[in-house]
Amino acid sequence: MLSYRHAFHAGNHADVLKHTVLIQLLRYLGQKDAAYMYVDTHAGAGVYELDTGYAAKSAEFESGIAKLWERKDLPPALGEYLQLVKEMNPSGKMRYYPGSPYCAEKVLREQDRIRLFELHPSDSKILEDNFRKLEAHAAAQGQRSSVRGKRVMIQKGDGFAGLKALLPPPSRRGLVLIDPPYEVKDDYRKVKDTLDDALKRFATGTYAVWYPVLQRMESRQLPDRLKRLPGNGWLNVTLSVSGPAPDGFGLRSSGMFIINPPWTLEPMLRELMPYLVAALGTDDKAGFTLETGETVIPHTGTRRT
Numbered sequence: 001m002l003s004y005r006h007a008f009h010a011g012n013h014a015d016v017l018k019h020t021v022l023i024q025l026l027r028y029l030g031q032k033d034a035a036y037m038y039v040d041t042h043a044g045a046g047v048y049e050l051d052t053g054y055a056a057k058s059a060e061f062e063s064g065i066a067k068l069w070e071r072k073d074l075p076p077a078l079g080e081y082l083q084l085v086k087e088m089n090p091s092g093k094m095r096y097y098p099g100s101p102y103c104a105e106k107v108l109r110e111q112d113r114i115r116l117f118e119l120h121p122s123d124s125k126i127l128e129d130n131f132r133k134l135e136a137h138a139a140a141q142g143q144r145s146s147v148r149g150k151r152v153m154i155q156k157g158d159g160f161a162g163l164k165a166l167l168p169p170p171s172r173r174g175l176v177l178i179d180p181p182y183e184v185k186d187d188y189r190k191v192k193d194t195l196d197d198a199l200k201r202f203a204t205g206t207y208a209v210w211y212p213v214l215q216r217m218e219s220r221q222l223p224d225r226l227k228r229l230p231g232n233g234w235l236n237v238t239l240s241v242s243g244p245a246p247d248g249f250g251l252r253s254s255g256m257f258i259i260n261p262p263w264t265l266e267p268m269l270r271e272l273m274p275y276l277v278a279a280l281g282t283d284d285k286a287g288f289t290l291e292t293g294e295t296v297i298p299h300t301g302t303r304r305t
Helices: 013-029 053-058 076-087 100-107 121-140 159-166 186-201 217-227 265-280
Strands: 037-040 047-049 096-098 113-118 152-156 174-178 206-212 234-240 253-259 287-292 295-300
Touching (some): 013 076, 013 174, 013 234, 013 253, 013 265, 076 096, 076 265, 113 159, 121 152, 159 186, 186 217, 206 217, 234 265, 265 287
Parallel strands (some): 037 113, 037 174, 113 152, 174 206
Antiparallel strands (some): 206 253, 234 287, 287 295
């Protein structure tokens, strides 16, 4: 099935969590001079227009980035994420939203490598076009383009399967983001199986999995299955902006599961998550969970007014 389009959900509360965590993981890897590789198994279109098309129709960004746009009291990690989004919107009007490939391109250095997979034919083409525009912009500014070529490679294909050929990366340092649409139940199994294989090939890599927190059994079981995978520790964080709807529809909660997380991630999230609950929550069921190892840290808070 290829009906899923991330543009419907661009900039929502789940994207806020995912992209804030992603930027911090990339920044941590960039603290050492040695190069690293970033792999995105389900890259999407790279950039999304919020005032037209799918994003405007669903307006899910109003549950996420729109609530942060005018904030002046952001925690540092959230402030860095918002600054990246605002740099894409120099007019000050919220028109464009960066997906994970664009976030990575802005954070990674000249020596680092980006490998992007996208199976959807329309989004794959848009992703290629968006990176061509970045290259053209660099040329117009008189800058030597480092967007395409060896630094960034885009492949139309299945990221689950394509990841195998990239591990371990030549630098032996890397971050893999796995963010499938989960529109079919088999995606949950593929996430676990892909990680199981990846850890055998590249045990020291950092792996970040985004997942929806839904009523369906596969969604509820995924974090526990990932906890049993080998690795040098794990971290699981979820954000709920409200309680479940009576009809069971709509995404109100999502999570990020990190295998081999940097030590800096947990303290950052301890500061960040109460703020996100307060800023993005819509009722008294909003909250978060933060787990590391066998420790579970639940929190429920009142939303910020």
